[in-house]
Amino acid sequence: MTGLIITAGTAISAMGRGVEATRTCLMEKRYTLQPDTFQPQGHGHVGRVAGVENHRLPSALQNFDCRNNRLADMALMTDGFMEAVAEACAHYGRHRIAVIMGTSTSGILTTEEAYTARRSRDEALPVGFPYADTQDLSSLPRYVAARLGVTGPALAISNACASSTRAFMDATHLITSGLCDAAIVGGADSLCRMTLQGFASLGLISPNPTRPCDARRSGISIGEAAGLTLLERDGARPRPPRPAGYGLRLLGYGASSDGHHMSSPDPTGRGAALAMQKALDRAGLPPDAIGYINMHGTGTLANDRMEDRAISSLFGRNVACSSTKGWSGHTLGASGILETMICAIALQHQYLPHCMNSETLDPTFESDILLEPRHDRLDHVMNNSFGFGGTNSSLIFGPLT
Structure with a gap:
């Protein structure tokens, strides 16, 4: 890119x-x-x-x-x-x-x-x-x-x-x-x-x-x-000084449309996985380069189950992930931009937020979903957003150097 x-x-x-x-x-x-x-x-x-x-x-x-x-x-x-x-x-x-x-x-x-x-x-x-x-x-x-x-x-x-x-x-x-x-x-x-x-x-x-x-x-x-x-x-003009936490590099993006149902996601997670894979391909990164995924994670039975399957199919249990909608609620079309700024915070502070309000992980899930926050080294983060009609989008960011 x-x-x-x-x-x-x-x-x-x-x-x-x-x-x-x-x-x-x-x-x-x-x-x-x-x-x-x-x-x-x-x-x-x-x-x-x-x-x-x-x-x-x-x-x-x-x-x-x-x-x-x-x-x-x-x-x-x-x-x-x-x-x-x-x-x-x-x-x-x-x-x-x-x-x-x-x-x-x-x-x-x-x-x-x-x-x-x-x-x-x-x-x-x-x-x-x-x-x-x-x-x-x-x-x-x-x-x-x-x-x-x-x-x-x-x-x-x-x-x-x-x-x-x-x-x-x-x-x-x-x-x-x-x-x-x-x-x-x-x-x-x-x-x-x-x-x-x-x-x-x-x-x-x-x-x-x-x-x-x-x-x-x-x-x-x-x-x-x-x-x-x-x-x-990058490089089009001298970088202006900004307070810490804003600088991000857009490394990759991916989109797909699985068209499974008007309001229910494809339970296999294939469309979501395809969007994430496209983002990795555009960024030229292997799955293990991602340190944190901000999940779409709406809190419904079907959506969270689908996203866990999609993430685990690509990353196994090798990447920490969580949904931050327990704080903000589901902000619909604004989810992506809000959670992009949360990704900026994660990268700036090397801080991985957890799933707020969640206490016991669904025992069928196979991803490394955080129920407690974690401090860890982060070089690249992914932001997922999935919508009605099977529209799937994923972004990958890294810090400015």
């Missing part, structure tokens, strides 16, 4: 606002999932970000106002990310910086609220309802581009729960093809009734905080998150 590096990054979730808050949450084993009070009849627990309701977008961009864009704006204003992009703009030009953002629901909550406010079931939505700037999938990248003042290509990736992981792949194509010099890559997904009630109707919401890979796991906890990274060619 052409050498691409992450020179700035941030994430916001129930774990906290920013990379340092996320690191502290992981290392201090803080409980973050709370009973669902987002809707009148709550389902299980959620990973809710504090302060979204009171956050305000700039007055010139009020037409974009929705929970999803508020989350993204909060992330933009964290960890010096806007300043990092301004420096890149000064070097490359605003027209040479792309925005590729992943989301699965965008600002659908705004439409839900508009429907709820109708006086009758036959009444239309209000004239002038800002659908294009709120619910439409393009709202997120257009908002981020407008907020940052960049004018390069802007893409929305909606690839279910693999959306923001897949965004790295599309960004790589844009940069290596010469269509842009740098890319803002990330995603956001926010709490809404559609996901909370939709997953509940599928019987996938756990009544307790989710416990991935546990023998008694009973489903997911929905969360919300936003995160962004600045992806550039």
Whole structure:
């Protein structure tokens, strides 16, 4: 692969606002999932970000106002990310910086609220309802581009729960093809009734905080998150000084689509294993070079079982792995970007987080799944994201040297 590096990054979730808050949450084993009070009849627990309701977008961009864009704006204003992009703009030009953002629901909550406010079931939505700037999938990248003042290509990736992981792949194509010099890559997904009630109707919401890979796991906890990274060619400009924990090198990526079922993963794990193998091939690494895998690990019976089979088929018990959704909840299309920043923390601090809330490993599992954190040497990490419809994505990162 052409050498691409992450020179700035941030994430916001129930774990906290920013990379340092996320690191502290992981290392201090803080409980973050709370009973669902987002809707009148709550389902299980959620990973809710504090302060979204009171956050305000700039007055010139009020037409974009929705929970999803508020989350993204909060992330933009964290960890010096806007300043990092301004420096890149000064070097490359605003027209040479792309925005590729992943989301699965965008600002659908705004439409839900508009429907709820109708006086009758036959009444239309209000004239002038800002659908294009709120619910439409393009709202997120257009908002981020407008907020940052960049004018390069802007893409929305909606690839279910693999959306923001897949965004790295599309960004790589844009940069290596010469269509842009740098890319803002990330995603956001926010709490809404559609996901909370939709997953509940599928019987996938756990009544307790989710416990991935546990023998008694009973489903997911929905969360919300936003995160962004600045992806550039290595050596294209002098590396800007950044606080510790941001620097990552994108070494490889892989994607597959097994198309087994609309909502259930292929139980054999073949599609997931293929995505991981492609990432290894692109990185030119053998399986034993990976020191840690951040699993998709949603906490459902089928997903965790499938992923264990896929990982063990390639790595045996030779690589430590865990899911961090016991802290954040399942943040859907934002999972990939949030967990990419967790991979940055793991590499920076040589720290392997465990499966939060999980106590007893499923006895049928064959991977080295962590129920307690571990300090160990890490040179390369893998980040997995798998989504409905059999969409699978894997990324491999290493530290900047």
